[in-house]
Amino acid sequence: GENVEQHPSTLSVQEGDSAVIKCTYSDSASNYFPWYKQELGKGPQLIIDIRSNVGEKKDQRIAVTLNKTAKHFSLHITETQPEDSAVYFCAASTYNNNDMRFGAGTRLTVKP
Amino acid sequence: EPEVTQTPSHQVTQMGQEVILRCVPISNHLYFYWYRQILGQKVEFLVSFYNNEISEKSEIFDDQFSVERPDGSNFTLKIRSTKLEDSAMYFCASSFETGFNQPQHFGDGTRLSIL
Numbered sequence: 001g002e003n004v005e006q007h008p009s010t011l012s013v014q015e016g017d018s019a020v021i022k023c024t025y026s027d028s029a030s031n032y033f034p035w036y037k038q039e040l041g042k043g044p045q046l047i048i049d050i051r052s053n054v055g056e057k058k059d060q061r062i063a064v065t066l067n068k069t070a071k072h073f074s075l076h077i078t079e080t081q082p083e084d085s086a087v088y089f090c091a092a093s094t095y096n097n098n099d100m101r102f103g104a105g106t107r108l109t110v111k112p
Numbered sequence: 113e114p115e116v117t118q119t120p121s122h123q124v125t126q127m128g129q130e131v132i133l134r135c136v137p138i139s140n141h142l143y144f145y146w147y148r149q150i151l152g153q154k155v156e157f158l159v160s161f162y163n164n165e166i167s168e169k170s171e172i173f174d175d176q177f178s179v180e181r182p183d184g185s186n187f188t189l190k191i192r193s194t195k196l197e198d199s200a201m202y203f204c205a206s207s208f209e210t211g212f213n214q215p216q217h218f219g220d221g222t223r224l225s226i227l
Binding site for chain 1: 154155203
């Protein structure tokens, strides 16, 4: 089955700096890669996703890149703010989306 | 914005007892999922459900687990005889459709504590 690895496990940046979180996956059939933000006591909230027919997607300060050949994808947050502090999870699933597998999470801390 | 709601937020149960976790998915969604997150660990897929039957289940979802959509709004996860290792956050999610990967929307979870 699919195995998703995520790095780093913790990341601390100064407000205004960029943050990059990287994930790799094992199943070449995976073609959907969402990113979730989880704040304390809440469920994962989708922040951006990318499908295998594109290599990059951007939404304001957040961007995701996908390299299907190397089986890795990354989340980029620019101009970080303290409210970006949370645990971020990458995930991967195949076409039918029935078996989404998550990475282990990255705890991002943005210091004011 | 419509959201997935889960009840209760915290459930404490004696080992060996049955527990039912409840979820109300977003109203026009057709696909429903349960996930588990043991404290400090990754979110793990348990089961997906469509058209009143299980679409896919993981190796975690053994005979102790069952899911049901008893009416038009609720989606439940039952654990028949709870074990200490069932202690975790359980998240329900729903999506409008699964064709070409529609986003899954998560509830805030039920914290299950087995004593």
